[in-house]
Amino acid sequence: MSAATASTFKVGLVQMRSGLEPEDNLVALLAAIDQAKRGGADYVLTPEMTNILALKRDQLFAKIAEEEHDSTLATLRELARKLGIYIHIGSLAIKASPEKAANRSFLINRKGDIAARYDKIHMFDVDLVGGESYRESNNYRAGELAVIADLPWGRLGLTVCYDLRFPALYRALAEAGASFLAIPSAFTRQTGEAHWHVLMRARAIENGCFVFAAAQGGKHQNGRETFGHSLVVDPWGRILAEGGIEPAVLIAEIDPAEVAAARARIPSLRHGRRFELVEPMAEPTYLHAVREPS
Secondary structure, eight states, X not given: OOSSOTTOEEEEEEEBOOOSOHHHHHHHHHHHHHHHHHTTOSEEEOOTTSSOOOOSHHHHHTTOOOGGGOHHHHHHHHHHHHHTSEXXXXXXXXXXXXXXXXXXXXXXXXXXXXXXXXXXXXXXXXXXXXXXXXXXXXXXXXXXXXXXXXXXXXXXXXOOXXXXXXXXXXXXXXXXXXXXXXXXXXXXXXXXXXXXXXXXXXXXXXXXXXXXXXXXXXXXXXSOEEEOOOEEEOTTSOEEEEOOSSOEEEEEEEOTHHHHHHHHHSOHHHHOOOOOOOSSOXXXXXXXXXXXXX
16 A cells, blocks of 8 residues: 555545547546556546547547547556556546447556446536536436445445435445445536535535545636536545646545544434325324314
8 A cells, every 4th residue: 555554545536627639638647647646546536527528429429439449448447557556537438329428437446457337327417507508418328327336445436426416326325335435527617616515515424425526627628617626525524635726636545434433423324214205294193282172
């Protein structure tokens, strides 16, 4: 391991500003991962859309490939083996069919093997104020399965960006044993300014998990603006590391014992209940006992 103690590890978050050329993005990424490794990172997370950030269909499909032919994935598998670290590609645009891509996350282990894959479940189909509009489902096929994977330090739940707004997914991952939640993102500037910090901290607090959120930041070649502010949040909701808008590498030391400590203080995972919904709402029986006769 790195300079971290045997019971802890260091996470590196790579904040990017991906453009329309996967080769150029890869050059910048390799330098950032090297910096993270020199900073002692044992696990490195990259943002959503690491290889390309393109909204137009023709620009996207002209550059992406099937998983077995994707050069970014192949290069990072070899790099993980060479450096002896975990590299978690937040997501790549991968050609899944002639009509649709997959927004796919890859966890690569120290041997360069793909330890886990996750296809983003929730598609970002929204209309924001000011005419900003997105239809991710036009180009991408939604995933169907939640995914967890084991790291040497604990279990990791894999998610991507817009998944952040669906807390039931994170509760399911925590109930399946996740101590760490990866939320690589390309949040819009508008929604990031409003909700990024509070949602990331909420997912950490309500599940007693560390949150790792590597992000895209700044104005991209396609004109889109992303929020940046990559975050490492501890299980008590404290921000351990935060980026700005510019590309950067963040390093934070993680003590997995803090997960058990937070869950012992607020054991909400053990207190959860399932509810039956009744319509119309039944009147509480105690009201009948105190109601004055008419």
